[in-house]
Amino acid sequence: MKKLLLLLTFCTSVAFAQQAVKPTNQFSIGGKVKNGSVITMDSLKQYNIQTIGDIKVTDHTGVFKHEDDKVKGILIKDVLSHTQYAVSISTLYFVFVAADGYKVVYSWNELYNTEVGNHVYILMEKNGVKAADMKESLQMTSMMDMKTGRRYLHNLDKVIVGMVE
Numbered sequence: 001m002k003k004l005l006l007l008l009t010f011c012t013s014v015a016f017a018q019q020a021v022k023p024t025n026q027f028s029i030g031g032k033v034k035n036g037s038v039i040t041m042d043s044l045k046q047y048n049i050q051t052i053g054d055i056k057v058t059d060h061t062g063v064f065k066h067e068d069d070k071v072k073g074i075l076i077k078d079v080l081s082h083t084q085y086a087v088s089i090s091t092l093y094f095v096f097v098a099a100d101g102y103k104v105v106y107s108w109n110e111l112y113n114t115e116v117g118n119h120v121y122i123l124m125e126k127n128g129v130k131a132a133d134m135k136e137s138l139q140m141t142s143m144m145d146m147k148t149g150r151r152y153l154h155n156l157d158k159v160i161v162g163m164v165e
Helices: 002-017 075-081 108-113 115-119
Strands: 026-031 035-042 050-058 064-075 091-097 103-105 120-124 138-140 156-163
Touching: 064 075, 075 108, 075 120, 075 138, 091 108, 108 115, 115 120
Parallel strands: 026 156
Antiparallel strands: 026 035, 050 064, 064 120, 091 103, 091 156, 120 138
């Protein structure tokens, strides 16, 4: 009985310790850059919003999770085009960090030197809902991934530009 009570106490305390992540409406760009910047939901409106289509979201094993319809987005390359880097670009990588700490990594070469980079978007609308109204706003994904869930990021909070040493 004591073990059951101890287990229930532990589970309850863990459940209460979890916090709901609030939607993000801006993200910062920092790290190996000359000047850091903050990109807001309003500043994203200056970029070309493209109709992407539909995306089937799968987990890391390829198991279907859900589908997003009528997806529109902005190429991440367009947003990063104003960033001046403090080091040689061929050694750069980008860590996209969600508000809950989840991270997605792309190399500079992957974004700017492969077809993948032409399909990595910040989502501005999906399923008929604008990004500002989504409960997990400032989402991003790579439409070229075979297993889409791994790099489908919710609540983008910051982009850290790093350098391979």
